[in-house]
Amino acid sequence: GAVVSQHPSWVICKSGTSVKIECRSLDFQATTMFWYRQFPKQSLMLMATSNEGSKATYEQGVEKDKFLINHASLTLSTLTVTSAHPEDSSFYICSAPQTGPAGPSYGYTFGSGTRLTVV
C-alpha cells in the first residue's frame, strides 16, 4: 500500500537553530502534502498544504517565515522550522491523499511523525 516515510522520528535542537523534517512518498506520487501539528493528547491541527511545484497554502495564524514548506518533487515535501524556540516543541505529522489506479481512493497516508524538542 501507499507509504509516506517521515524523518527524523525525533529531534532535539537548541533554541535559535533550524530543523528540517522530510516526508517522502515511497510508492506513489504525492502531488499534495498536508502538514499537521499535534500537542500531547490533542487533535491534529492543519498547519499548511503543500502542492508540488507551487507555493504552500498556510492556515490562518501559522507563520510562513517560521515554518517553511517546500514541495519540489512528486515524492518529497519538507517542513523547516526556522529559528526554533521551545514553544515550537511539538509532534509534527505529514499526510498525503492516496490515488489508486482508477483515480482518487479517498484515503490518506500518514507519516510516522516527528517529535521536535527545542531546548
Next chain:
Amino acid sequence: AQSVAQPEDQVNVAEGNPLTVKCTYSVSGNPYLFWYVQYPNRGLQFLLKYITGDNLVKGSYGFEAEFNKSQTSFHLKKPSALVSDSALYFCAVRDMRGNNRLAFGKGNQVVVIP
C-alpha cells in the same frame, strides 16, 4: 464548513466488553468519514472509512462503524475490547473546500482496563 465532533474525552471499558467511541458530523453534501487510531509518539493508523454504500463499515483490528444519516453519526464500535486497543482515536471528515484536507475531531483516549 465540514466538521466532526467527538463529545467524550476519555472512554473507559473493561477488557472483553463492547467498545463504542462516538462521532457526529456536520457537512454540506455527502460525507466522507474516517476513523484513525494513534499510539503514543506514532503517526495515525487507518481503521476504516465511509464513502458510499452500506451503512455498516467493517475495518481493521475488528473495528466497525455505522453511518447514520438521520442522526449524523458515525460511531466506532468493537464487540470485545482488548487491552491493546488502549490508544487515541480520531474521527475525521474530508473537507471538500478545494484541497480535500481532513478535518479531525478532538480525539478520544480509550482506556481498556484488564
